[in-house]
Amino acid sequence: MADIEIHMGDIAVAKDEDILIASGIGSCLVITFYDPKQKIGALAHTMLPARRLSFEVCNSKDERRKTNYESPDTRYADTAIDEMLKRIEAQGVKRENIEAKLIGGANMFSAFTSDIGENNISYAREKLKKVGITIVDECVGGSQGRSVEFSVASGIVTVKTKF
Amino acid sequence: MPKTKEQKLTKMTDEAAKNASQALTKLSGEKVTVEVSKTGITKIQRKFPDIEPETIVAGIYLPITGDVKGASLLIFPEKIAYTLCDMLVRRKAGTTRKLTELDKSALKEVGNIICGSFLTVFSNTLKVKIVEHVPSFSFDMFGAVVDVIIAGFAQKAEDALVIEVKFVFEHANIKGYVVLIFGLEEMKVIMKALEMGGLNTLTLYCESKTSGAGE
Numbered sequence: 001m002a003d004i005e006i007h008m009g010d011i012a013v014a015k016d017e018d019i020l021i022a023s024g025i026g027s028c029l030v031i032t033f034y035d036p037k038q039k040i041g042a043l044a045h046t047m048l049p050a051r052r053l054s055f056e057v058c059n060s061k062d063e064r065r066k067t068n069y070e071s072p073d074t075r076y077a078d079t080a081i082d083e084m085l086k087r088i089e090a091q092g093v094k095r096e097n098i099e100a101k102l103i104g105g106a107n108m109f110s111a112f113t114s115d116i117g118e119n120n121i122s123y124a125r126e127k128l129k130k131v132g133i134t135i136v137d138e139c140v141g142g143s144q145g146r147s148v149e150f151s152v153a154s155g156i157v158t159v160k161t162k163f
Numbered sequence: 164m165p166k167t168k169e170q171k172l173t174k175m176t177d178e179a180a181k182n183a184s185q186a187l188t189k190l191s192g193e194k195v196t197v198e199v200s201k202t203g204i205t206k207i208q209r210k211f212p213d214i215e216p217e218t219i220v221a222g223i224y225l226p227i228t229g230d231v232k233g234a235s236l237l238i239f240p241e242k243i244a245y246t247l248c249d250m251l252v253r254r255k256a257g258t259t260r261k262l263t264e265l266d267k268s269a270l271k272e273v274g275n276i277i278c279g280s281f282l283t284v285f286s287n288t289l290k291v292k293i294v295e296h297v298p299s300f301s302f303d304m305f306g307a308v309v310d311v312i313i314a315g316f317a318q319k320a321e322d323a324l325v326i327e328v329k330f331v332f333e334h335a336n337i338k339g340y341v342v343l344i345f346g347l348e349e350m351k352v353i354m355k356a357l358e359m360g361g362l363n364t365l366t367l368y369c370e371s372k373t374s375g376a377g378e
Binding site: 008023024025026027028047048106107108109110111112114116117143144145146147162163 | 216222226297298299
């Protein structure tokens with residue numbers, strides 16, 4: 001059994017007694033996948049909806065290829081979902097058995113004009129629908145920080161707030 | 164970073180710290196000395212000030228526009244925010260247990276003063292127009308407070324220049340962090356002005372430390 005802390009932009013697949021943890025989530029969006037039959041889970045701690053803007057900061061085709069195609073950038077929900085699917089399916093999980101949960105996407109500052117949190121939520125919902133994954137529960141939005149503990153053995157996702 | 168550029172940057176931050184201390188002295192009614200203790204380049208995704216993600220902090224966020232666009236963030240851990248409010252609102256030490264609207268407003272003003280001091284010096288020295296906007300307040304887990312700022316710049320920049328500053332108060336022990344971040348394009352303007360290539364984000368990380376009661 002291990003407690004595995006998933007930092008911003010990271011993903012992990014786990015099984016047995018492992019607990020996946022993501023602490024202090026604000027606008028970031030945590031996406032969990034769980035196969036209740038095989039008791040295999042995955043968690044992504046995503047920061048942004050899609051990688052579109054990363055193209056803007058790449059000056060050359062080589063850089064662009066390196067940044068966006070050769071290694072999946074799991075800071076973004078779109079690539080993180082694809083990568084989680086790839087890894088969890090490699091463990092023998094069937095897509096139709098995967099249950100997804102979304103946590104986070106808060107707006108911590110009213111002065112922050114671009115609502116990254118809300119964009120993260122809506123993009124993830126769209127993307128999951130597109131790849132055929134069912135969302136079974138959500139704890140999203142608002143203006144509160146959250147911490148997530150995902151017990152892979154039970155499939156239970158516990159969301160903590162400080163207030 | 165070339166030594167001459169580092170010296171220029173240090174000179175700027177020293178001047179900013181001096182201005183910040185004068186303004187804080189006026190606001191708090193106590194003598195405050197601000198010192199830059201260190202600077203460094205780091206990844207904004209990973210190496211923010213060493214506070215645990217679930218630690219409750221008061222965060223004051225001020226958007227930055229003008230020739231350079233970015234964000235400034237002032238962070239005080241919970242107990243330190245209370246101590247600071249005791250001083251700012253002229254309460255007996257150790258009496259603030261919960262932040263009122265007045266406390267939040269006072270902390271926002273501190274954000275204005277501290278961040279404004281650094282931004283003014285940067286603007287004047289580098290000859291770039293930097294406009295600081297109305298502050299916004301959040302009191303929650305550190306990770307949650309900073310992740311929106313990190314996310315906002317993660318798509319534009321990865322490296323950050325971190326500058327640590329200590330604030331020495333006369334009668335209290337205060338620790339805080341000021342973080343200034345500029346995006347890649349904006350940072351080019353600053354880099355050009357500073358003539359130090361290679362960096363793409365600037366973070367000012369200030370640790371305010373005072374002697375005596377508090378923490």
